[in-house]
Amino acid sequence: MTKEENFSGLQVDQDLPFQEKEWTAERAGWIIGLLLLLAGLAGLFGGGPLSRAAPRQGPLRLEYSRFVRYRAPEVLTVQVDPGVSGETLQLWVDRAYLEDFELQQIVPAPDQTRLLPDRILYEFQAQPGDGPLRVTFQLRPQAAGSRSGRVGLEGGDTVTFRQFVYP
Amino acid sequence: MDAILKTAAVYVGLLIIFRIAGKRSLGDLTTFDFVLLLIIGEATQQALLGDDFSVTNAFLVILTLVGLDVAISIIKGRSKRLEKLIDSVPLVILEDGRPLKERMDRARVDEGDILAKARELQGIERLDQIKYAVLETNGGITIIPKN
Numbered sequence: 001m002t003k004e005e006n007f008s009g010l011q012v013d014q015d016l017p018f019q020e021k022e023w024t025a026e027r028a029g030w031i032i033g034l035l036l037l038l039a040g041l042a043g044l045f046g047g048g049p050l051s052r053a054a055p056r057q058g059p060l061r062l063e064y065s066r067f068v069r070y071r072a073p074e075v076l077t078v079q080v081d082p083g084v085s086g087e088t089l090q091l092w093v094d095r096a097y098l099e100d101f102e103l104q105q106i107v108p109a110p111d112q113t114r115l116l117p118d119r120i121l122y123e124f125q126a127q128p129g130d131g132p133l134r135v136t137f138q139l140r141p142q143a144a145g146s147r148s149g150r151v152g153l154e155g156g157d158t159v160t161f162r163q164f165v166y167p
Numbered sequence: 168m169d170a171i172l173k174t175a176a177v178y179v180g181l182l183i184i185f186r187i188a189g190k191r192s193l194g195d196l197t198t199f200d201f202v203l204l205l206i207i208g209e210a211t212q213q214a215l216l217g218d219d220f221s222v223t224n225a226f227l228v229i230l231t232l233v234g235l236d237v238a239i240s241i242i243k244g245r246s247k248r249l250e251k252l253i254d255s256v257p258l259v260i261l262e263d264g265r266p267l268k269e270r271m272d273r274a275r276v277d278e279g280d281i282l283a284k285a286r287e288l289q290g291i292e293r294l295d296q297i298k299y300a301v302l303e304t305n306g307g308i309t310i311i312p313k314n
Binding site: 007010012013014015018019022023025026029030032033071167 | 173176183184186187189217218251255256257258259262270273274298299301311
């Protein structure tokens with residue numbers, strides 16, 4: 001099929017070797033597309049099992065996505081075991097992180113926010129005897145690329161995590 | 168700057184996706200193809216404009232798209248190789264009333280498509296009245312009748 005043909009009277013710019021290569025590339029492209037879709041389903045581009053992560057450090061448990069997308073809403077959850085903090089829970093997030101991830105809302109709202117040189121400290125009044133305290137940060141990434149963040153308890157454990165923001 | 172780079176990325180991305188999908192994908196639009204095209208347009212628009220609804224941004228995006236289109240047409244005029252790469256090549260899929268089966272399969276065209284085009288363009292009734300059928304680069308089929 002790679003031979004060149006000559007059609008009497010038909011002036012057509014056919015190129016069979018190229019056509020052959022094109023079809024091969026087309027099939028390869030389909031396979032790549034399928035792989036991308038499967039990777040997407042698995043969560044390589046955010047929002048799936050591959051993306052979810054929940055590291056633990058002492059009483060601190062973090063839930064975040066490894067892969068997020070530029071300007072797409074995103075949630076970071078911090079859970080603190082009961083009885084660690086006394087009446088006031090002091091949770092901080094590293095400031096450089098919050099500069100790249102625009103903070104939309106914190107649920108529950110902190111009773112007090114304090115600005116420290118390299119981090120922002122949030123204070124929550126915890127009722128004694130309650131279950132674990134969960135704090136949700138609703139974020140919107142404002143920069144693409146690999147970013148790392150740190151979350152910690154004031155004077156206690158720290159969790160460092162890394163996220164990749166797709167453009 | 169962001170708008171221009173984003174638009175260029177979307178342009179190239181769409182070019183690659185539609186090239187891989189093959190020329191038959193959007194040649195001779197069916198009703199559903201048309202709906203699909205609208206949805207693709209809508210999905211693209213969000214990525215291009217984001218939440219910047221300014222006229223400046225819109226014009227930057229439009230200028231980038233039109234500029235790329237002009238640039239590519241100039242490049243195609245200068246290089247045959249690149250023209251083939253971007254636009255593909257035409258393919259004879261029927262000769263002297265005899266369908267070239269293997270190619271038709273690979274190009275995803277069947278006899279029904281050829282007959283439909285033959286009726287539409289030339290008022291032809293049967294395959295053996297066709298001298299050549301060509302799958303053009305835009306995905307359409309053209310018919311040359313026998314005399």
